[in-house]
Structure formats: C-alpha cells, structure tokens
Amino acid sequence: MGRWKSKEVADAEPFATGIPSSAYNVRMSKNAKRGLVGAGLTLALVYMIYLTTSGGGVSCEVCVEFHGTTECRKATGKDREEAEMSAASTACSLLAGGVTDGIACQNTTPKSVTCQDR
Numbered sequence: 001m002g003r004w005k006s007k008e009v010a011d012a013e014p015f016a017t018g019i020p021s022s023a024y025n026v027r028m029s030k031n032a033k034r035g036l037v038g039a040g041l042t043l044a045l046v047y048m049i050y051l052t053t054s055g056g057g058v059s060c061e062v063c064v065e066f067h068g069t070t071e072c073r074k075a076t077g078k079d080r081e082e083a084e085m086s087a088a089s090t091a092c093s094l095l096a097g098g099v100t101d102g103i104a105c106q107n108t109t110p111k112s113v114t115c116q117d118r
Contacts, residue, residue, distance in 0.1 A: 060115040062087035066095040066105040072112075080115050 028036075060083040063072040073090040077083035092105035 057118060058083045058115055059118050060084050060087050060113060062091060062113050063111040064088055064091040064095065064105060064108065065111045066092065066101075066108060069095055070111060071095050076118065083115060084110070084113055 057076075057078050058080045059074065059076045060080065061072055061074045062084055063070055071091040071094050073087045073094075075083050075086035075090060077086055088106060088110055092102055096102035096105045
C-alpha cells in the first residue's frame with residue numbers, strides 16, 4: 001500500500017503560499033514563445049556584433065614562411081603581442097600538417113609584420 005498524505009500536508013502544497021495549484025499550470029501561447037525566442041536570438045546577434053567590433057586595440061597582419069610556403073593572416077588583439085601571436089597562429093594552422101609542424105611553425109620568425117592601432 002502507498003503512503004497517504006496528511007490533510008495538513010496536502011493543504012499546504014505546493015508552497016504554502018495560498019496560491020491555488022491551478023495557477024502553476026499556465027501555458028504560454030505560441031506567439032509568446034516565438035517572441036521570447038526572437039528576443040533571445042536578437043540579443044545573441046547584438047552581443048556577437050559588439051564583440052567583433054569593439055575591444056581590439058591593435059590590428060596586425062603577419063606573413064609566415066614555412067617549408068617554402070608563405071601565408072599571411074590578419075588578427076586583432078588588446079595589444080601588439082596578442083595580435084601578432086594570433087595572426088601567426090592562424091597562418092601556421094594553414095601551413096602546418098600536424099601538431100609538431102604547428103609548433104615548429106609558430107617558433108619561426110615571421111617574414112613580415114604590419115600593425116596599426118584601431
């Protein structure tokens with residue numbers, strides 16, 4: 001046999017707030033759900049645009065030569081060092097064939113570096 005709740009416990013549920021349990025079964029309309037999803041997507045898009053257009057203090061173009069092939073890539077960063085490292089890493093990821101080559105490529109001196117403040 002199952003357990004029975006006492007009358008006091010049954011009357012006190014769901015949270016003893018005096019709100020009838022039927023108030024917790026309210027459903028959202030389709031338009032309300034669509035509106036919330038649309039607002040969420042809009043906020044995500046605005047946030048992504050904000051992240052891509054702000055913050056970068058320095059923009060660098062780095063050309064790396066590795067195994068006879070040269071690749072140039074641009075990157076932005078809060079300072080020159082970060083921007084150079086990011087651009088070199090991106091260029092090396094296209095030139096290198098694996099982890100060992102990638103590390104060797106990143107340890108080479110770039111062929112050219114051009115930076116400017118944003």
